[in-house]
Amino acid sequence: MEIAKPYLMFLGDVHDQLAAKTAQGVVDWRREWCIGQLRLPGCKADCGLKDTTIAEAVAAGAKTMVVGVVNAGGVLPDHWISVIVQALESGLDVATGLHKRLRSVPEIAAAAEKYGRKLHDVRFSDQTFATGKGTKRPGLRLLTVGTDCSVGKKYTTLALEKEMRARGIDADFRATGQTGVLISGRGVAIDAVVADFISGAAEWISPAAAENHWDLIEGQGSLFHPSFAGVSLGLLHGSQPDAFVVCHEPTRKTMRGVQHPLPTIGQVIERNIIEGQLTNPNIRCVGIAVNTQALGDAEAKAYLGELEREYSLPATDPIRYGVGSLVDNVLKQFPR
């Protein structure tokens, strides 16, 4: 799945900024791909782009309209459908992370066919993968893993890409979730793949590369999450990471959506090493990324300091304090 760039960001008429979270993620990390935003009357979201019509976006070179918003219930309202059809008529592909498939809407499917445009439903995977082989591929790989779901794995991975590129390192973010796919323009929502092909899809996401190239792979779930650990394990095996970063949210009491307590960071490090050795015997942890949003500055720094002493690893909040210390350790552990 390769999504043509640049993008026109469609924000619909959603009622708050949170509903445009996906669009905002794309703008935050790929501002240069975003030609403008298309808002319908009553829209309360704003991603800080120039308000642009479909015709203006096409004239400016846009290739894909990204529906980066969700509305209540995940349905696609009729007045959005007509805008999507208009975008297809005007020569744009359309990409969404909605729960409803674009091609399941007859008018949209017909327009895409008629005008020869592509529809990207990034929450689904229609792609065929080989089963994973577990054979070591050239290139270096880093995977973000978690004590839980939704603890900052995507953000940390993107921050690592930005920092490594700023230092002249050849590095690519590799997407495994829907927002990530829109941000990278390529990838697979790994949790939507048929179970037999999880590790095979992860191998496809991060193919053989140059010896000093870093693939920075967005993690999913947690080996300790009773709903999703299978996805996390297949992703770990297929990614065969040389290095991993543990992501954590310190105020959470139970794992997302279930009653299970969170594992400790130490347990997550140990388990990812035990399991990851199957496809990369040299796997090692290179740092800890914590979402300290709920803590004051002094408290956050004290907590990160404690973690550094306990695990002898750099620990940071990527949003507050950047990921420089993590990249320093990657370069120390894997000298070029």
Added chain:
Amino acid sequence: MEIAKPYLMFLGDVHDQLAAKTAQGVVDWRREWCIGQLRLPGCKADCGLKDTTIAEAVAAGAKTMVVGVVNAGGVLPDHWISVIVQALESGLDVATGLHKRLRSVPEIAAAAEKYGRKLHDVRFSDQTFATGKGTKRPGLRLLTVGTDCSVGKKYTTLALEKEMRARGIDADFRATGQTGVLISGRGVAIDAVVADFISGAAEWISPAAAENHWDLIEGQGSLFHPSFAGVSLGLLHGSQPDAFVVCHEPTRKTMRGVQHPLPTIGQVIERNIIEGQLTNPNIRCVGIAVNTQALGDAEAKAYLGELEREYSLPATDPIRYGVGSLVDNVLKQFPR
């Protein structure tokens, strides 16, 4: 997915008995559900059932025609399609484990619609599952796990069901693969489920049950297989087994389809306990099932004896020596 019984077994005109492996599995374990076999001219397979026409099968009460054969390439030849259409016209549902979906063949889809019959493509899963919750359910559960794929997990599980039922224990085989689904008339090919729902599907397969009831769950893959470990882990978490049996094939040098060496039985026991504790802290290994086909009788017995001493667990070849020793240990470990 519930498949109506009894069955008419369709053997087509396949060229050898191996091509009818799925049908033979159903006959071996559910002889009482099989009204007869339907063979086309030139068929070289024989499952030992009475040759029966569709009309005779319907008259005898058959509810579903099971296409329990594969032909070269997994395609569905035209002269099979016309027989399937005839079965639907005659009032039978049709179930297959083929790679091609029955409903993707227009004549078959149309006939099923016209006559209101069900099509069961057991290799695919169109069912919607909840994500796994990991909450302990009442009832007892045993899962077969493996050092590799294709080491006798299905056979061992079915043999355990037969032995436990013979001893008056309330026990049900729970299918997680295509042949198993045809044998049990219910279940899901767990490797065909969307990755996010592996453990949720496993929870559906083995629902809450009476306190002394045993669900005997067919395992898949291996935690040590780089292609399929994610499936095995999700199945382990969703099954939350109280007990597991390790299945093994002692002459295999590398894991099926890949270059990885096999883990030891001890590693498999240890890893399944480590991982299984997430949803059942009391998980324990109750025995070892070995496919000793490649060994002579004395050699097989010596090998099983060695395993028993090494692991302090009963070890048997279910086909050669039965599973009595495994059931003895289950009853000892879990007294009623």
